[in-house]
Amino acid sequence: MKSFIAFMEKHFLPVASKVGNQRHLIAIRDAFAYTMPLMIVGAFAVLINNLPIPGFQEFMNGVFSQKMGDSYVWTLLGGNIWNGSFAILSIFISFLVAHNLAKSYGVDGISAGIVSLGSFFAVGGAQGMDSAGLFVALLVGLLSTELFRRLSDVDKFTIKMPDGVPPAVAKSFAALLPAIITITVFAFITMLLNAMGIENVVTAFYKAVQEPFMGMANSYPTALLISFITPFLWFFGLHGANMIEPFMQTINAPAIQANVAALKAGKEIPYIVNKPFMDSFVNIGGTGVTIGLIIAIFIVGRRNKPYMSVASLASAPGLFNINEPLAFGLPLVLNPILFVPYILAPMVCVSIAYFATASGFMPAATSMPPWVTPPIIGGIIATASWQGGVIAALNIAVAALIYAPFVYMSTAMEINKANKLLDD
Structure with a gap:
């Protein structure tokens, strides 16, 4: 056992430490940590609407008999909470991953998060705002931030405002050209994919990568x-x-x-x-x-x-x-x-x-x-x-x-x- 521990300390620990401190993984991890309360409340809300207790649905429908469309009014609370949590999870992740990664580089996190959101919708994020667009949101958050920060380091792409201008205004103008270029790049790539017959990038990615990956991850091994x-x-x-x-x-x-x-x-x-x-x-x-x-x-x-x-x-x-x-x-x-x-x-x-x-x-x-x-x-x-x-x-x-x-x-x-x- 001592020789095993010595071997692992020499060959395994340095690699594992680098992986654990990798800025992109930390950005993803912390983004999900921020959204955890939303996922908890969203799951609870829908669970309460569908408690697998015999007679629960009938009892609630009898007490609150008013309906709106096909749904009883009492179930709308859980549905509305779902709309404010799981239904827009990918939007939060797109912003937070970019925000966290940009801050790790010393770049303005708010600007990077906003650019990531714009890029996410440029690739069709409106059709995948829930967890179906999660992988795409992660990729866009990481890639858009890397492009945005590199463009922000180029003096020719930075519009500098005179002294005395409010900091929020100065930051927005400094990020203007890098933001335009970054979002345009993602929009252009999406246009090419559309021309190749891929109508929706998010849906296609989900079916090709995310859904099979979830099935594999669900296995006993x-x-x-x-x-x-x-x-x-x-x-x-x-x-x-x-x-x-x-x-x-x-x-x-x-x-x-x-x-x-x-x-x-x-x-x-x-x-x-x-x-x-x-x-x-x-x-x-x-x-x-x-x-x-x-x-x-x-x-x-x-x-x-x-x-x-x-x-x-x-x-x-x-x-x-x-x-x-x-x-x-x-x-x-x-x-x-x-x-x-x-x-x-x-x-x-x-x-x-x-x-x-x-x-x-x-x-x-x-x-x-x-x-x-x-x-x-x-x-x-x-x-x-x-x-x-x-x-x-x-x-x-x-x-x-x-x-x-x-x-x-x-x-x-x-x-x-x-x-x-x-x-x-």
Whole structure:
């Protein structure tokens, strides 16, 4: 194990650190972080309109019998919230990715965000403002900002205003020519694609790339890979969750929207793997299903004073899926004894939850509770079912069993170490 850790520190850590600090990935990750409240409220709104509780729809329709078109008035609240969240998600992402990336270069983020929005609509974003246009919004946000900032560095393209002009006006004129050129470039490329027979770039891209990618990402092997990568990176001190967040979010938002749409239409839920699935059934207590580790310490590691001290402090944040006290206090980072259960527990838990969903025992996740929602409660909310709570509880128990032998081993080593010190 020592030779393995030394090899990874020499060859793997430098590469992984560069990836984790890559400005484009950080821009995408932070953009989705800003939109998370919108995705949560949007998913909740539609879920409430379509709660899978027998008699709920009939009861609400009876109490609020007024209709507007084909919809009962009481359902319009959720629909309106959807229109203000998921229905325009790609617009937010297009602006925020460009804004974050531009700021990382020291360029005016507001101007870059506005130019990105203009470029997004120039390529047909009006037909893909929801999550269907997400990949295109990401690409436009990144590419338009790279072009915009390079043009902004050219003095000939910068209109400088005299002193005394309000800063907002000065910035708008400085960005004028780079903005015109950038948006024109995207409009010209779209015109060429239209001439080639591609009527709508966003729709064509979704069918050719995004939809197949979502289907591939929804597979069991991919779920296993995701559950492995995050704790593996954390073991070496890298924030695994943050590093794979851009990938998770590009499949998460469209998958949640598709699941909710299927729920609303009374159809089979298409996607099992998404962010609430991972948060509620795999990252319970934090990466590595560490709520199981805390339980194992309280059961079989009570004589291990260092472990008990850290577990006592970590139990409260662990109930809200925060496990940095364990990661760095126990520690889990570079701990060869806990490496195996730290990797194995989430892979076993993702298998249990995946096949519980695929078999029909548990509904697929259609709601997105905040990632800090306490264990078991998160499973119930995500799937709108008691079965979600059962599977979450089962995963906690299984994780505790996986951690227990290794905690016992660590405790025995700690006791032997203490006895040896006493003998000396």
